[in-house]
Amino acid sequence: MRMWVYIARRVLLLVPVLLGVMTITFILISAIPTQQRLVSAFGSPKYGTGEWIACPGGGPVLCKNPWWTHGIHTLGLDQPVPVQWAKYMYNTFTLNWGYTSSNSYLAQAGVPGGTPITQILSWYMPYTLELAALSLFLTLILSIPVGNRAAVYRNRPFDQGARLLSFSGFALPAFLLASVALLGFVILSGGFITICGGHATPLDLWYGLPPSLPGYACPPYSGSAPHWVGSFSETYPTHFITVDALINGQPLIALDSIRRLVLPALTIAYGSVAGLLRFVRNSMLEVMNLDYIRTARAKGVPEAVVISKHAGRNSLNVTVTVLGLTFAFFITGFPVTELIFNLRGIGLLFTWSILQPYDFGTIFGTTIVFSVIVVLANIIVDIIYAYLDPRVRLG
Amino acid sequence: MGSNAPLDEKSPTPVAGPRRHPQLDQLKRTWYFLRKNTLAMVGLSIILIFVVVALASFGYPAPGAKMTLYCGTYPTPANNCAQVCTYAPPSPAPPGTCYAVSALQKSLVPPTISFSPLSLGPLPLGSLAPDPSTGLFYNIADGLIKGAPWSLGISVSIVGSGALIGLLLGAIAGLKGGYFDEAVMRFTDIFLSIPGLLLVLVLLAVLSASLGNSLSFLGRIAILVGAFVVTWWPFYTRIVRGQVLVTREQSYVEAARASGASNSRLLLKHIIPNSMYPVFVQMSLDVGTVPLLLGVIIFLGFPIWPSSPFPEWGTISALSVQNIENLVLVCAGVQGATCYFPWWQILFPGLTVFLFAISVNFLSDGIRDALDPRLRR
Numbered sequence: 001m002r003m004w005v006y007i008a009r010r011v012l013l014l015v016p017v018l019l020g021v022m023t024i025t026f027i028l029i030s031a032i033p034t035q036q037r038l039v040s041a042f043g044s045p046k047y048g049t050g051e052w053i054a055c056p057g058g059g060p061v062l063c064k065n066p067w068w069t070h071g072i073h074t075l076g077l078d079q080p081v082p083v084q085w086a087k088y089m090y091n092t093f094t095l096n097w098g099y100t101s102s103n104s105y106l107a108q109a110g111v112p113g114g115t116p117i118t119q120i121l122s123w124y125m126p127y128t129l130e131l132a133a134l135s136l137f138l139t140l141i142l143s144i145p146v147g148n149r150a151a152v153y154r155n156r157p158f159d160q161g162a163r164l165l166s167f168s169g170f171a172l173p174a175f176l177l178a179s180v181a182l183l184g185f186v187i188l189s190g191g192f193i194t195i196c197g198g199h200a201t202p203l204d205l206w207y208g209l210p211p212s213l214p215g216y217a218c219p220p221y222s223g224s225a226p227h228w229v230g231s232f233s234e235t236y237p238t239h240f241i242t243v244d245a246l247i248n249g250q251p252l253i254a255l256d257s258i259r260r261l262v263l264p265a266l267t268i269a270y271g272s273v274a275g276l277l278r279f280v281r282n283s284m285l286e287v288m289n290l291d292y293i294r295t296a297r298a299k300g301v302p303e304a305v306v307i308s309k310h311a312g313r314n315s316l317n318v319t320v321t322v323l324g325l326t327f328a329f330f331i332t333g334f335p336v337t338e339l340i341f342n343l344r345g346i347g348l349l350f351t352w353s354i355l356q357p358y359d360f361g362t363i364f365g366t367t368i369v370f371s372v373i374v375v376l377a378n379i380i381v382d383i384i385y386a387y388l389d390p391r392v393r394l395g
Numbered sequence: 396m397g398s399n400a401p402l403d404e405k406s407p408t409p410v411a412g413p414r415r416h417p418q419l420d421q422l423k424r425t426w427y428f429l430r431k432n433t434l435a436m437v438g439l440s441i442i443l444i445f446v447v448v449a450l451a452s453f454g455y456p457a458p459g460a461k462m463t464l465y466c467g468t469y470p471t472p473a474n475n476c477a478q479v480c481t482y483a484p485p486s487p488a489p490p491g492t493c494y495a496v497s498a499l500q501k502s503l504v505p506p507t508i509s510f511s512p513l514s515l516g517p518l519p520l521g522s523l524a525p526d527p528s529t530g531l532f533y534n535i536a537d538g539l540i541k542g543a544p545w546s547l548g549i550s551v552s553i554v555g556s557g558a559l560i561g562l563l564l565g566a567i568a569g570l571k572g573g574y575f576d577e578a579v580m581r582f583t584d585i586f587l588s589i590p591g592l593l594l595v596l597v598l599l600a601v602l603s604a605s606l607g608n609s610l611s612f613l614g615r616i617a618i619l620v621g622a623f624v625v626t627w628w629p630f631y632t633r634i635v636r637g638q639v640l641v642t643r644e645q646s647y648v649e650a651a652r653a654s655g656a657s658n659s660r661l662l663l664k665h666i667i668p669n670s671m672y673p674v675f676v677q678m679s680l681d682v683g684t685v686p687l688l689l690g691v692i693i694f695l696g697f698p699i700w701p702s703s704p705f706p707e708w709g710t711i712s713a714l715s716v717q718n719i720e721n722l723v724l725v726c727a728g729v730q731g732a733t734c735y736f737p738w739w740q741i742l743f744p745g746l747t748v749f750l751f752a753i754s755v756n757f758l759s760d761g762i763r764d765a766l767d768p769r770l771r772r
Contacts (some may be wrong), residue, residue: 016581016585017581017585017588020581020582020584020585021588021589024586024589025597028597028598028601029601031602032601032604033605036604167753167756167757168749168753170752170753171683171687171748171749171752171753171756172745172748172749172752173687173690173691173694173709173713173716173745173748173749174687175694175712175713175716176690176712176716176741176745176748179720179741180741183720328587328588328590329590331590332590332591332593335593336691336694336695339694339695350593350596351695351696354597354599354600354697355696355697358600358604363597366593367589367593367597370589370590370593371588371589371590374588374589374590375588378588
């Protein structure tokens with residue numbers, strides 16, 4: 001099979017999975033009581049949120065609530081379920097995901113109600129992607145070399161230490177690790193030199209933010225929506241802070257933005273190194289026992305070359321396959337980390353939307369986005385694997 | 396292969412001597428290799444200690460009435476009284492009680508690290524009483540002890556039910572193959588592509604929106620367990636199915652089938668028992684992560700318990716971390732204040748969760764090594 005055929009097949013297989021994910025979200029949405037959906041979408045009217053209310057003219061007979069009738073009609077809840085499902089799927093695929101609620105915790109936190117959810121996501125998404133890229137990078141550069149070394153020095157102090165350290169990253173609650181890292185900075189600096197410092201950093205100045213307060217994680221935006229809320233402009237064409245800064249020729253601002261991401265990314269990486277390191281170590285152990293390694297040694301190849309070229313390269317193949325699974329685990333760390341470090345990403349958006357009163361549109365919007373990220377990551381991993389190992393695409 | 400006694404097929408009567416139990420032998424062999432693994436043994440003993448604590452906790456009287464409130468305020472730069480409590484009092488402080496406490500006053504954070512009466516400092520852990528205003532309080536040590544059966548029970552029931560569903564579905568899918576297999580596996584793919592913790596939270600949000608406050612105490616716990624099971628069964632299904640695909644090609648399964656064993660007999664007697672080990676390894680791993688995940692849910696601010704402070708390890712850690720974060724961050728904003736860091740409030744709950752997670756990790760690693768002949772040497 002040619003490479004592009006393999007890729008096309010893999011991408012086609014994505015369709016049923018995405019349909020399934022959306023069907024699950026549809027089932028969950030349908031499980032929410034109608035009254036709560038209507039309140040979430042349209043707010044509560046003066047005359048009550050029940051289906052039946054006292055008639056304006058009085059009397060013992062109850063009248064149908066016009067708010068209820070109108071809401072049900074607008075949301076399409078008066079149609080048969082298959083039609084609702086089809087409409088939901090159509091709307092989801094055409095990126096028509098509804099609007100944020102104006103009476104939810106999310107709105108109280110400062111995210112403007114009545115904004116299209118896709119637009120909100122596009123504001124919050126870039127920061128999460130920057131964080132994800134940095135933490136994935138840190139995870140890889142920590143786990144692969146250390147895992148290889150651990151296999152080479154099997155059952156020696158280096159191996160035991162590396163395993164203990166990676167285990168501890170796995171066994172410590174993410175919130176504890178992140179909080180302690182944050183508090184550690186605050187306390188060690190006597191409360192004055194925080195990660196951001198008690199003064200306006202270049203990033204603050206560029207975006208016109210109030211200076212970072214001492215004792216808080218950066219950036220302590222006063223409002224909760226990112227300040228670039230609005231449209232994409234010439235100054236902020238991508239919404240990726242680092243990229244925008246570089247486009248505008250501001251390397252210092254880009255560095256400042258990365259500096260803010262380092263501690264959160266390190267805590268995420270520390271939590272996810274454990275799983276990957278274990279796989280790297282085990283696959284390296286298996287490869288080291290194969291015949292061709294013995295042959296390489298026998299013919300006098302230096303040990304360092306045997307480890308790095310012969311064994312390391314081949315053990316990497318197996319490692320790539322678990323990257324997809326690691327990624328799914330890794331992305332669940334985002335809500336907590338973004339909450340603690342006050343980073344405006346979709347993890348924080350998700351955290352706010354699951355607090356009462358719920359914003360169902362955003363809950364399901366973020367869920368779909370997270371699932372799409374996981375699915376895409378899996379596909380990319382598969383393609384890399386097929387590239388590395390021809391047996392996969394030929395077999 | 397000394398343990399497999401050759402069958403003497405010519406003799407009409409069974410061979411005299413003790414009856415062989417191949418599965419028992421296998422268990423003994425595993426135990427032998429496991430015993431040589433120090434880390435696994437350490438893990439096993441820690442788990443046993445936790446189990447003993449959980450059992451003993453039913454007879455442990457939690458001295459609820461002894462607790463006093465430790466609460467005070469720091470003056471903030473805006474000259475507002477910001478209340479800094481080491482934990483939330485059962486009811487909001489009456490107006491006018493906001494008084495400035497010198498940031499240097501050490502008693503604000505009570506020095507309660509003394510091992511003699513097992514008091515590790517205050518943490519609000521409400522009783523199981525539905526009315527939080529009755530305000531029974533535990534301290535951290537009491538909470539951790541009282542929380543042992545809850546943490547262990549919830550973890551085991553989540554992982555147990557998830558594994559049971561996965562075991563049955565995966566075994567049937569692997570044995571039957573064909574369309575059923577394909578359907579089940581595509582179904583697991585869908586669930587696996589939604590990040591686990593998010594699915595749990597979304598399920599909890601939807602269920603609590605639709606069932607509301609009408610739930611009983613056990614109903615809430617059942618919903619919590621259910622949300623986790625919905626998230627976790629696909630992992631087990633995938634593992635079991637992969638293992639069954641290997642097992643069903645073994646010659647003893649073929650022999651059983653040739654001698655006329657029914658599908659259900661094949662499944663229950665031969666395939667499931669021989670596909671159990673990887674499931675067991677995964678189960679022991681997952682049990683340790685349940686308190687971590689529960690803590691994360693509480694930390695994000697999602698109420699899962701009937702009364703907000705609840706004796707469960709993850710919850711206790713989350714609440715203590717939140718308390719300390721507020722304490723330190725507010726204090727750090729005050730010019731010239733000396734901030735105290737009540738480290739024991741996160742050390743002991745954190746250590747409990749950590750030890751539990753890491754010991755099941757060690758144990759499951761040990762079991763895997765003991766079962767895999769390639770890693771035994």
